[in-house]
Structures are given as C-alpha cells and as structure tokens.
Amino acid sequence: MNQLARCDLHCHSTESDGTLTPRQLVELARDLNLRSLSLTDHDTIAGVEEAKKAGEELGVRVLSGVEISVEYAGKTVHMLGYCFDAGAAKLQEELERLVRGRNERNVKIVQRLNELGLAVTLEEVEAEAGGKVVGRPHIARVLLRHGYVQTWEEAFDKYLARGAAAYFERLRFTPHDAVALIREAGGVAVLAHPKYVALHEGETLDDIVQSLVQAGLEGIECYYTEHTPEETAQYIELAKRYNLVITGGSDFHGDVKPEISLGSGTGALFIPDECADALVERARRHESKCG
Numbered sequence: 218m219n220q221l222a223r224c225d226l227h228c229h230s231t232e233s234d235g236t237l238t239p240r241q242l243v244e245l246a247r248d249l250n251l252r253s254l255s256l257t258d259h260d261t262i263a264g265v266e267e268a269k270k271a272g273e274e275l276g277v278r279v280l281s282g283v284e285i286s287v288e289y290a291g292k293t294v295h296m297l298g299y300c301f302d303a304g305a306a307k308l309q310e311e312l313e314r315l316v317r318g319r320n321e322r323n324v325k326i327v328q329r330l331n332e333l334g335l336a337v338t339l340e341e342v343e344a345e346a347g348g349k350v351v352g353r354p355h356i357a358r359v360l361l362r363h364g365y366v367q368t369w370e371e372a373f374d375k376y377l378a379r380g381a382a383a384y385f386e387r388l389r390f391t392p393h394d395a396v397a398l399i400r401e402a403g404g405v406a407v408l409a410h411p412k413y414v415a416l417h418e419g420e421t422l423d424d425i426v427q428s429l430v431q432a433g434l435e436g437i438e439c440y441y442t443e444h445t446p447e448e449t450a451q452y453i454e455l456a457k458r459y460n461l462v463i464t465g466g467s468d469f470h471g472d473v474k475p476e477i478s479l480g481s482g483t484g485a486l487f488i489p490d491e492c493a494d495a496l497v498e499r500a501r502r503h504e505s506k507c508g
C-alpha cells in the first residue's frame with residue numbers, strides 16, 4: 218500500500234458552478250497523480266457518467282458523487298452522497314424535482330412582482346445568477362439595480378422574505394431527507410464541511426451528527442480546504458466516535474475560485490486515498506445487506 222496515495226472527493230464541474238468539464242477534472246486529477254476522484258456537483262449527477270468513463274480511460278478511480286443543498290436551522294447545509302451507482306436514476310429524478318421546485322418558485326415571484334408594478338424579467342434574474350442556481354438573492358440584486366429598493370434588506374423585507382409581498386414557499390429537503398435519498402440509491406451519505414453546518418440554538422455538532430447517524434449518515438468530510446488542523450482533528454475524532462467514514466475534498470471549482478487547487482486546496486490539504494477505499498467498502502456492505 219502506498220502511504221502517499223492521495224485523492225480528492227469534493228469538486229465541481231460545468232454541470233454545476235465549476236469551470237472544468239467532468240472529463241477535464243479527471244485529466245487534471247491524473248496530471249496531479251491523484252489515485253481517486255469524486256465529482257460532487259450541486260444537486261445533479263449529470264456529469265458522473267462522463268467522469269467515470271474518463272476515469273476508466275485515464276487510470277483514475279472515479280467514485281460517483283453529489284452535493285445536495287438542504288435546509289437546517291434556517292440556513293443551507295450541504296450533504297454529500299457517494300457510490301450510489303445502482304440507484305442513480307431515482308436519485309437524479311429527486312434532484313430534478315428539487316431544482317424544478319426552486320425554478321417554479323422564481324417564476325411565481327417574478328409574476329407577483331410584475332403584478333405589483335415592478336418591471337422585472339426572469340431573463341434578467343437568470344443573467345444575474347450567471348448560470349448558477351437562481352434564487353432570491355439574484356432577484357434582490359435586480360430590484361436594487363432598477364432602483365425599486367434602496368438596499369438588499371429592503372428587497373427582502375418588502376418582497377422576498379417569508380410573509381412579504383412576493384414570497385412563495387418551495388420544496389425543501391432536510392439533511393435527514395438527503396440522507397434517506399442517498400441511502401435509497403445505495404449510496405454513502407456524508408456530512409459536508411462540518412465547519413459550515415448551521416445549528417439550532419443550544420445544539421452541538423455532536424447532536425446533529427448523532428441524529429443524522431440514526432437516519433443513516435455514514436461519513437463526515439473531515440479534510441477540507443477551509444478546516445484548520447485543529448478542526449480536522451476534532452472532526453476525525455467525532456467520526457471515529459460514531460464509527461463513520463472519514464472523507465475529504467478540496468471543493469475545487471476551477472477559475473471561479475482560483476485560490477483552491479484540486480487535491481491540495483490552498484496548499485496544505487492532503488487527503489489519503491484510504492478515504493476513497495473506506496467509501497467503496499461501505500457501499501459494498503449495503504449491497505451485501507440487500508443480498
């Protein structure tokens with residue numbers, strides 16, 4: 218076993234908000250001598266097949282992956298899913314339902330704003346988002362640009378916040394929903410960058426991890442570009458306490474975040490390839506359970 222073998226289990230392609238195609242990411246992984254790679258685009262697995270094919274060709278082990286946005290304690294939390302090959306179609310369907318829910322809400326908000334006499338178009342809002350997932354922040358920016366509001370806060374208070382004039386609910390997933398979804402697809406559910414997990418008042422990271430483990434969580438992203446060595450150690454400790462897989466990734470996005478490099482983050486990141494081994498091993502256990 219090569220002690221220095223490394224991997225990167227968290228990156229984004231042009232299928233979400235990255236600037237490299239899935240194939241280009243695998244090529245870069247090969248050039249950097251990464252043993253394994255997982256493409257974890259936001260709310261889509263559309264690039265996974267291309268990445269896997271490139272991996273077979275180029276000698277990089279590619280694990281299927283996804284990063285799902287969910288809501289917890291009023292904030293966005295990210296959940297990672299890995300090695301879900303067999304159930305990928307159902308997973309993709311559910312993710313599309315999630316994205317569709319968001320898009321349908323944007324249409325409703327813009328319609329209501331028009332009814333209120335504010336000349337805003339969906340095209341403008343989409344242009345503001347620049348190819349990323351379109352949401353209320355982009356609508357707020359368009360309202361600001363038109364001078365319909367003086368501040369960002371005013372845009373939310375008057376029109377976009379819950380209970381305001383142009384607010385609409387949308388389909389939301391909880392972290393527990395995401396865990397269930399990933400597990401149903403035969404995958405391994407992992408809590409992404411715990412440093413950024415939102416908590417309810419008085420709640421600790423340990424509390425939420427415990428509750429997610431009961432729902433089927435099997436891993437924690439311990440190695441991460443923005444984690445300090447102390448935080449990494451703390452998360453590894455937490456993962457061990459619950460017998461969870463330790464994973465890691467750079468969250469590489471290409472040119473939109475040029476300070477982050479694939480495999481090494483801002484320089485100090487090192488993710489042992491055992492992380493990828495452990496994910497594959499967990500996924501295998503699911504299969505044997507299913508007979």
Ligand SMILES: [Zn+2]
Nearest residue numbers: 284295409410
């Ligand atoms: Zn994330």
Ligand SMILES: [Zn+2]
Nearest residue numbers: 227229284468
């Ligand atoms: Zn990410």
